[in-house]
Amino acid sequence: MEYGLFAIAMIGVLLAHLELTKWKERVRAQQKQIDELCRAIGREALTSDTVPDEVREKALRLKRAGREVEAVKVVRQSTGMDLLEAKNWVDGLS
The missing domain is CATH 1.10.8 (Helicase, Ruva Protein; domain 3)
Structure with missing residues (x-):
């Protein structure tokens, strides 16, 4: 019984980690787009890598x-x- 609960908890943690990784990648892609837009309009100082x-x-x-x-x-x-x-x-x- 305890092993079953532990396995379920570990699966939950793994799924949460995968979801978090996906969201981080999505945010990184959006930040890259924002940076490109800032450069395109001549506002280099607004980019995240400044x-x-x-x-x-x-x-x-x-x-x-x-x-x-x-x-x-x-x-x-x-x-x-x-x-x-x-x-x-x-x-x-x-």
């Missing part, structure tokens, strides 16, 4: 000091980028 100047400068200082992990963390906290996006952004700094 990093404020002070954050860019701080990330650049950290990168030059060899503290890239901290630079990525600063960018993620400021912009909400996911890990890969923030790392690629920091890697592109010069």
Whole structure:
């Protein structure tokens, strides 16, 4: 009996996770569309991947000091980028 309840609970958790993943992907796709529209109308500053100047400068200082992990963390906290996006952004700094 307990194993049956546990199995049902695990299936419920798995289904909830799959649904959440689907919604996250949907939101990501919508944000990408919004960003493209902002660029198309010349409002680059409104895109979700725009990093404020002070954050860019701080990330650049950290990168030059060899503290890239901290630079990525600063960018993620400021912009909400996911890990890969923030790392690629920091890697592109010069």
